[in-house]
Amino acid sequence: MLQAIWDNIKGLYSLLVGMSITGRYLLSPVETIHYPRQVVADEIMASFRGPIQLTKGKKDPAQTRCISCQMCVKACPGHCLSVTKGDTKAPAQWLYDFSYCCLCGACVETCPTGALEFSHKVYLVTLTREELILDLLADLQKRAAILPESQPVPTANLAPPTVPDVESIGEPK
Amino acid sequence: MDLSLAIFVQIIAAVLLIIALMVGNAVVMVYMERKVAGFIQRRPGPYEVGPWGTLQAVCDSMKLLAKQLYRPGNVDLILYYLAPITAFFPVLLLFLAIPFGPWLTPLPVNDGIVLILAFAGLGVLSNLLAGWASNNKYSLLGAARAVSQTVAYEIPMILALLAVVLQSGSMDLKRITDQQGQWPWEWNIVLQPLAFFIYLVSLVGETNRAPFDLPEAESELTAGFHTEYSGMGFALFFLSEYANMLLVSFVAAVFFLGGYKGPFADGFWWLFLKAYAVMFFMVWIRWTFPRVRFDQLLNINWKWLLPLGLINLWLTAIIVKIAL
Numbered sequence: 461m462l463q464a465i466w467d468n469i470k471g472l473y474s475l476l477v478g479m480s481i482t483g484r485y486l487l488s489p490v491e492t493i494h495y496p497r498q499v500v501a502d503e504i505m506a507s508f509r510g511p512i513q514l515t516k517g518k519k520d521p522a523q524t525r526c527i528s529c530q531m532c533v534k535a536c537p538g539h540c541l542s543v544t545k546g547d548t549k550a551p552a553q554w555l556y557d558f559s560y561c562c563l564c565g566a567c568v569e570t571c572p573t574g575a576l577e578f579s580h581k582v583y584l585v586t587l588t589r590e591e592l593i594l595d596l597l598a599d600l601q602k603r604a605a606i607l608p609e610s611q612p613v614p615t616a617n618l619a620p621p622t623v624p625d626v627e628s629i630g631e632p633k
Numbered sequence: 634m635d636l637s638l639a640i641f642v643q644i645i646a647a648v649l650l651i652i653a654l655m656v657g658n659a660v661v662m663v664y665m666e667r668k669v670a671g672f673i674q675r676r677p678g679p680y681e682v683g684p685w686g687t688l689q690a691v692c693d694s695m696k697l698l699a700k701q702l703y704r705p706g707n708v709d710l711i712l713y714y715l716a717p718i719t720a721f722f723p724v725l726l727l728f729l730a731i732p733f734g735p736w737l738t739p740l741p742v743n744d745g746i747v748l749i750l751a752f753a754g755l756g757v758l759s760n761l762l763a764g765w766a767s768n769n770k771y772s773l774l775g776a777a778r779a780v781s782q783t784v785a786y787e788i789p790m791i792l793a794l795l796a797v798v799l800q801s802g803s804m805d806l807k808r809i810t811d812q813q814g815q816w817p818w819e820w821n822i823v824l825q826p827l828a829f830f831i832y833l834v835s836l837v838g839e840t841n842r843a844p845f846d847l848p849e850a851e852s853e854l855t856a857g858f859h860t861e862y863s864g865m866g867f868a869l870f871f872l873s874e875y876a877n878m879l880l881v882s883f884v885a886a887v888f889f890l891g892g893y894k895g896p897f898a899d900g901f902w903w904l905f906l907k908a909y910a911v912m913f914f915m916v917w918i919r920w921t922f923p924r925v926r927f928d929q930l931l932n933i934n935w936k937w938l939l940p941l942g943l944i945n946l947w948l949t950a951i952i953v954k955i956a957l
Contacts, residue, residue: 468937475922482673482921491675 509578514600522604525575532567559592647739651728659875663690673920700864712766717869720759723752724876732807733901745806757783760858767861775857779848785934786838792942793832796949797888810892820891827945829889836881844922882911
């Protein structure tokens with residue numbers, strides 16, 4: 461009986477502790493961001509793993525490192541990637557259906573040349589499902605065009621790559 | 634008390650004002666509830682509609698007014714539509730006995746607290762009717778919980794109030810207020826701290842609010858007894874729930890916190906300030922504590938509040954007898 465009374469007094473004290481915590485939170489400033497008026501700082505975005513994108517090339521940023529080996533296509537559990545090989549090893553078309561993507565990162569893991577990475581895009585919104593089928597080659601070239609000024613702006617963005625690394629290895633024709 | 638024409642007109646005017654008060658209170662409380670919930674969870678709460686989101690609750694009530702009244706099949710028609718009305722109308726009566734100011738009591742009655750407690754019991758009936766008539770298992774479970782909970786929590790509530798009644802020797806809310814002084818140390822809370830504590834716990838149980846919100850536990854019973862109500866049917870339950878909160882807060886203010894009396898100038902502003910302080914406390918504990926289990930709920934009541942209330946009442950009776 462006395463034990464039960466003592467337990468209840470301790471329980472009441474724990475209630476007060478809980479109320480002091482919520483009371484402190486009540487008075488402390490808001491932690492969230494009012495999205496349309498404020499946006500999260502880019503440093504925080506760096507840890508966000510959004511839809512995948514093609515990594516910029518080492519020599520020519522507009523040039524993908526992809527060798528069309530189809531490893532990512534096989535690894536993808538959602539079958540959302542489709543890589544079409546061109547005349548060279550470089551892909552002619554690189555389509556990515558984000559509506560099927562579960563962001564598991566299996567493609568990024570398996571890529572032998574490190575051609576894939578997670579982007580930091582948070583605000584991807586479309587009105588139709590078809591718009592979620594992303595052309596990653598076009599995206600890469602768009603990103604390469606807005607490089608910081610310190611790096612040379614690539615001249616041949618849209619033309620097919622002239623001397624990529626992969627071409628020297630070559631595929632028997 | 635003779636029912637002359639003057640008193641009749643007075644009651645009509647008071648009822649109209651009370652309806653305005655109930656609706657205004659619901660709007661204010663929805664805004665306060667959402668804002669406090671937001672700040673406790675470190676987010677801003679409503680902030681888009683109107684300055685600081687103040688018009689959000691108004692927009693919500695407009696939406697409720699415009700909504701279709703959807704009635705599921707196989708309901709008990711009369712009881713189904715009677716239940717929200719039974720929830721709403723007794724609350725009007727309850728406010729009549731509250732002394733809002735020194736000369737501002739809608740209906741001066743000798744036994745105000747008896748009136749309040751008697752008609753407050755009708756609220757349970759509306760929950761029971763709604764749960765039974767909806768022909769829904771969740772509603773029925775919610776109604777069963779509402780009845781056993783509200784009936785249980787009425788007892789310690791009455792015991793706590795009785796201690797104050799014994800001490801002041803009157804059931805008239807006006808006289809109880811008048812016996813308390815202007816300053817906080819002259820209020821009944823100093824003389825009856827245990828009764829105030831019991832009342833505070835049981836008012837949360839009586840108004841079916843978290844952590845004692847088992848009749849409408851969202852995660853277990855979707856919405857409890859008002860699951861099948863839409864539009865204004867739901868809105869009437871909602872209104873009467875917030876009006877009940879306001880009422881028990883008024884009673885707490887009158888019985889324990891000095892009513893309309895306060896430092897510098899007596900008046901209804903002190904009563905409203907105290908009542909809304911109690912309401913803020915209720916909102917605060919709602920967003921702090923998790924919901925209790927049903928056996929825990931009844932254990933708190935029958936094993937702790939009821940014996941404590943009896944002991945408190947007994948001690949009060951002895952002390953009053955010796956002192957007088």
